[in-house]
Amino acid sequence: MGKENTTASSLDDLIEKAGGCAVIDGGFATQLETHGASINDPLWSALCLIKQPHLVKRVHLEYLEAGADILVTSSYQATIPGFLSRGLSIEEAESLLEKSVTLAVEARDKFWDAVKKVPGHNYNRALVAASIGSYGAYLADGSEYSGNYGPGVDLEKLKDFHRRRLQVLVESGPDLLAFETIPNKLETQALVELLEEENIRIPSWICFSSVDGENAPSGESFKECLDIINKSGKVNAVGINCAPPQFVENLICHFKELTKKAIVVYPNSGEVWDGRAKKWLPSKCLGDGKFESFATRWRDSGAKLIGGCCRTTPSTIQAVSKVLKERS
Numbered sequence: 001m002g003k004e005n006t007t008a009s010s011l012d013d014l015i016e017k018a019g020g021c022a023v024i025d026g027g028f029a030t031q032l033e034t035h036g037a038s039i040n041d042p043l044w045s046a047l048c049l050i051k052q053p054h055l056v057k058r059v060h061l062e063y064l065e066a067g068a069d070i071l072v073t074s075s076y077q078a079t080i081p082g083f084l085s086r087g088l089s090i091e092e093a094e095s096l097l098e099k100s101v102t103l104a105v106e107a108r109d110k111f112w113d114a115v116k117k118v119p120g121h122n123y124n125r126a127l128v129a130a131s132i133g134s135y136g137a138y139l140a141d142g143s144e145y146s147g148n149y150g151p152g153v154d155l156e157k158l159k160d161f162h163r164r165r166l167q168v169l170v171e172s173g174p175d176l177l178a179f180e181t182i183p184n185k186l187e188t189q190a191l192v193e194l195l196e197e198e199n200i201r202i203p204s205w206i207c208f209s210s211v212d213g214e215n216a217p218s219g220e221s222f223k224e225c226l227d228i229i230n231k232s233g234k235v236n237a238v239g240i241n242c243a244p245p246q247f248v249e250n251l252i253c254h255f256k257e258l259t260k261k262a263i264v265v266y267p268n269s270g271e272v273w274d275g276r277a278k279k280w281l282p283s284k285c286l287g288d289g290k291f292e293s294f295a296t297r298w299r300d301s302g303a304k305l306i307g308g309c310c311r312t313t314p315s316t317i318q319a320v321s322k323v324l325k326e327r328s
Helices: 009-017 028-034 044-051 053-066 080-084 090-115 135-139 155-171 185-197 222-230 245-258 288-301 314-327
Strands: 070-072 127-133 176-182 204-208 237-241 262-266 272-274 279-281
Touching: 009 127, 009 262, 028 044, 028 053, 044 053, 044 090, 053 070, 053 090, 053 314, 070 090, 070 176, 080 090, 080 155, 090 127, 090 155, 127 155, 135 155, 135 176, 155 176, 155 185, 176 185, 185 204, 185 222, 204 222, 204 262, 222 245, 237 245, 245 262, 245 288, 288 314
Parallel strands: 070 127, 127 176, 176 204, 204 237, 237 262
Antiparallel strands: 272 279
């Protein structure tokens, strides 16, 4: 399943063209809210696929302008069960998943068609990564930050949950897959098995969250999780997203000891999300300049893909892109 002519080399080629470290976009929901979107909802940013798709494309274009080499689709919290719970049909739910990819591809193509004609531009033709959030993201109860899915959730249930969404997203034509905020070993195993069972032929990465800077949210070691990923030829990169930036440098060094796969990092701004209260807790967040200086250290430590997650903005990504491309 997946495009025959899109292999792992597409991601490797982009990293090479970017000078050894490609730039991922930043916080999606954060930027949607800047444009007036109301996303205080279990569907989160996926709500805009239903109500305000023009804003989704607008945000993609803003990140491309900022220098993002990879666009991550607005499907993180877009699931078929989630859409069904809102009264949509299966056909409508699958159409919205397809739309998440289409909007990103259309934005990428529109931007590239314009910029490639400009002499001396410093952009790369971006890749589109279809976002697949963890089971905990669908539950919207904060369990993507605890890894505690309860005794009723086993390997087969997780594969069944992810399978159709994975199929629909791949059939929609993204360049790669981004599995995000994976909190435990069980879901890691489910995703690796699913990629094999569905014979996925486009690159993918698996990113974990971390609440202590040392382990997966479940308390399981990253070694346990990466031992599973290292056996898979379908996973091309592994890393951290939606975690405090202060954790990232040490985790890159730790991951380099555990895997030969490319390392991807896109942390939050530094603020902390309370999954139960559904609000950001006051914290000293990093300004764009500080995030930019962290990004150079992450690159020097071995990260091959760097971006931002929650509460980062196009200005954050512009600063990161500028400093990384200057050094390449």
